[in-house]
Amino acid sequence: MNRYEELGLKVGLELHQQLNTKSKLFCSCPTLLRDDEPDVVFVRYLRPTRSELGTVDEAALLEYEKGKAYVYQAYSDTTCLVEMDEEPPHPLNEEALDIALQIALMLKAQVPDVIQVMRKVVIDGSNTTGFQRTVVVAVGGPESAIQDPEGPVHIQTICLEEDAARKISESEDKVVFRLDRLGIPLIEVSTAPEIKTPEQAQRVALKIGQLFRILGKVKRGLGTIRQDINVSLAKGGKVEIKGVQDLELISKVVELEVQRQLKLLEIRDELKRRGVVDVKSDIVDVSDVFKNTKSKIILQGLQRGHKVMAVKLEGFAGLLGVEIQPGRRFGTELKDYAVVWGGVKGLFHTDEMPAYGITEAEVSELKRRLGCGPSDAAVFVVDEEEKVVKALQAVLRRCRDALRGVPDETRAANPDGTTRYMRPRPGASRMYPETDVRPIVIAKERLERLARSLPEMPEEKLKRFVEEYGLSKDLALLMINSYRLDLFERIVSEVPEVSPVIVATTLEYTWKSLKREGAPLDQVDEVKLLEMFKALGKGLMAKEAIPDVLRSMAENPNASVPEILEKLGLRTLSLDEVRALVDRIIEENADILKEKGEKAFKVLMGRAMSVLRGKVDGKFVSEVVKERVEHFMRARVGVK
Numbered sequence: 029m030n031r032y033e034e035l036g037l038k039v040g041l042e043l044h045q046q047l048n049t050k051s052k053l054f055c056s057c058p059t060l061l062r063d064d065e066p067d068v069v070f071v072r073y074l075r076p077t078r079s080e081l082g083t084v085d086e087a088a089l090l091e092y093e094k095g096k097a098y099v100y101q102a103y104s105d106t107t108c109l110v111e112m113d114e115e116p117p118h119p120l121n122e123e124a125l126d127i128a129l130q131i132a133l134m135l136k137a138q139v140p141d142v143i144q145v146m147r148k149v150v151i152d153g154s155n156t157t158g159f160q161r162t163v164v165v166a167v168g169g170p171e172s173a174i175q176d177p178e179g180p181v182h183i184q185t186i187c188l189e190e191d192a193a194r195k196i197s198e199s200e201d202k203v204v205f206r207l208d209r210l211g212i213p214l215i216e217v218s219t220a221p222e223i224k225t226p227e228q229a230q231r232v233a234l235k236i237g238q239l240f241r242i243l244g245k246v247k248r249g250l251g252t253i254r255q256d257i258n259v260s261l262a263k264g265g266k267v268e269i270k271g272v273q274d275l276e277l278i279s280k281v282v283e284l285e286v287q288r289q290l291k292l293l294e295i296r297d298e299l300k301r302r303g304v305v306d307v308k309s310d311i312v313d314v315s316d317v318f319k320n321t322k323s324k325i326i327l328q329g330l331q332r333g334h335k336v337m338a339v340k341l342e343g344f345a346g347l348l349g350v351e352i353q354p355g356r357r358f359g360t361e362l363k364d365y366a367v368v369w370g371g372v373k374g375l376f377h378t379d380e381m382p383a384y385g386i387t388e389a390e391v392s393e394l395k396r397r398l399g400c401g402p403s404d405a406a407v408f409v410v411d412e413e414e415k416v417v418k419a420l421q422a423v424l425r426r427c428r429d430a431l432r433g434v435p436d437e438t439r440a441a442n443p444d445g446t447t448r449y450m451r452p453r454p455g456a457s458r459m460y461p462e463t464d465v466r467p468i469v470i471a472k473e474r475l476e477r478l479a480r481s482l483p484e485m486p487e488e489k490l491k492r493f494v495e496e497y498g499l500s501k502d503l504a505l506l507m508i509n510s511y512r513l514d515l516f517e518r519i520v521s522e523v524p525e526v527s528p529v530i531v532a533t534t535l536e537y538t539w540k541s542l543k544r545e546g547a548p549l550d551q552v553d554e555v556k557l558l559e560m561f562k563a564l565g566k567g568l569m570a571k572e573a574i575p576d577v578l579r580s581m582a583e584n585p586n587a588s589v590p591e592i593l594e595k596l597g598l599r600t601l602s603l604d605e606v607r608a609l610v611d612r613i614i615e616e617n618a619d620i621l622k623e624k625g626e627k628a629f630k631v632l633m634g635r636a637m638s639v640l641r642g643k644v645d646g647k648f649v650s651e652v653v654k655e656r657v658e659h660f661m662r663a664r665v666g667v668k
């Protein structure tokens with residue numbers, strides 16, 4: 029039994045992938061994201077409603093209490109009244125449904141005879157209706173599983189749903205969304221919580237992503253695929269982590285969530301040892317303690333008329349500084365709650381004092397005012413009084429949860445694999461039928477037609493890549509599992525002049541190498557990549573220039589390939605120009621050539637490539653250098 033089995037780790041995945049359809053899920057608008065200025069703007073406000081059971085969702089209530097306005101931007105020529113919730117939805121997109129059904133067939137899932145569009149409550153303003161339309165296309169069966177060395181992971185549901193509006197900005201009083209993304213079809217595949225290790229979670233996600241790409245009908249690029257991860261431990265809580273955009277980050281996210289939950293359980297056990305059974309404290313105004321403070325943050329707040337207020341955390345001394353994830357401490361968890369529930373910028377706690385210009389004397393007086401003993405900690409916040417009170421109330425609630433261990437909650441993924449508090453877990457009764465869209469009958473003939481057009485499976489592709497394209501087995505396997513699999517096949521098909529080995533090497537080895545160096549390759553457009561390989565196929569650039577061109581494409585996303593080649597000085601040279609350059613290098617290094625003869629070839633080749641790299645293919649340069657060296661030796665040295 030490994031460590032994760034002993035901990036009772038259970039992981040379930042929800043993979044969301046945008047589909048590359050001509051129109052959106054419930055209207056005929058194009059699935060096009062735009063950066064130009066919108067010509068339609070309107071404002072809405074969120075109001076929570078009671079469910080059919082008479083309850084109000086806690087997560088929806090949180091968003092409502094923030095009191096924010098939701099500003100929606102739209103385009104009169106590429107968005108319509110459906111996205112604005114001023115017109116009922118149109119019939120479900122048949123193209124998107126066919127894609128979802130094909131994925132269901134590939135996963136051997138069970139498709140019902142009739143499917144019903146449902147409404148799922150959305151509580152963050154990202155949908156103008158206040159709900160997301162979703163339809164369960166298929167459910168998992170006995171054979172519907174992802175096979176893995178650590179055991180099969182069964183598929184629970186396959187859904188087709190509309191993507192949310194795109195968040196443009198957020199401030200204290202409003203959130204700005206753009207409706208160009210709202211309604212783009214999404215496929216969602218959910219697994220059972222049968223994943224046992226972080227590594228298995230990543231393998232399963234990659235295999236599901238591979239099926240998406242093999243179908244060749246999905247969008248690609250930053251934001252087109254998102255993973256939600258459900259993580260629980262036997263003694264921990266049920267935590268949903270939303271918005272993991274990089275498949276290769278999944279194992280790290282799971283690993284760090286396990287670490288976080290274990291640290292929270294250690295804090296719980298320590299609180300029990302200290303005899304802490306409840307967390308109660310008055311919220312005390314301590315502004316006068318800091319009336320002469322040197323802390324710029326507090327001083328600026330007081331000058332604006334804000335207040336400094338504090339709570340005592342009995343028995344928590346030393347625990348707020350415990351690191352629960354890399355760079356994140358238990359005090360950071362409290363800060364997240366204060367920010368989300370109170371709208372403040374942050375908080376201070378005594379485990380990190382003295383710091384930020386706050387003196388030891390001020391900390392001592394603060395503790396005295398709150399009645400803190402040696403084992404107690406204090407948290408204090410400076411902001412508008414109403415915000416501070418809400419923030420400190422949230423801190424107290426979170427500290428009460430610490431007595432139970434790990435609270436059930438929804439968290440957001442950070443780029444480094446750590447997570448931050450987002451909101452409570454949504455209630456269970458947030459889905460109900462969509463009455464504006466008729467149920468859809470799935471005919472047997474439709475499934476048979478779709479089954480006949482399923483793409484070749486990974487094993488067949490692997491064989492073809494090796495036999496037809498000349499890829500090594502290792503490179504073929506990398507390509508089969510690549511996020512850019514369908515792009516590889518498109519480039520090979522449209523640019524037959526370029527070796528598939530060069531295409532695969534670029535999309536895997538070169539791509540990963542440049543990402544490690546920090547190149548923002550997520551900004552490289554698929555069309556531009558195709559243009560680059562077409563330029564290579566036409567002899568407008570050499571294969572050695574690929575890394576430099578890719579890096580420049582990432583750093584200059586609006587530049588065309590010809591503009592990039594011109595900027596980098598990568599215009600290809602004629603045979604006469606190459607010969608002239610090589611002759612000049614030979615003349616400059618004549619002494620080395622006379623001394624070493626043909627052994628000087630490597631030196632001359634290196635110096636030639638330092639000038640010609642990216643402008644001429646290396647193999648061609650080698651042939652010219654060899655030819656000109658032989659010519660020089662015959663003419664100058666007298667070798668026959």
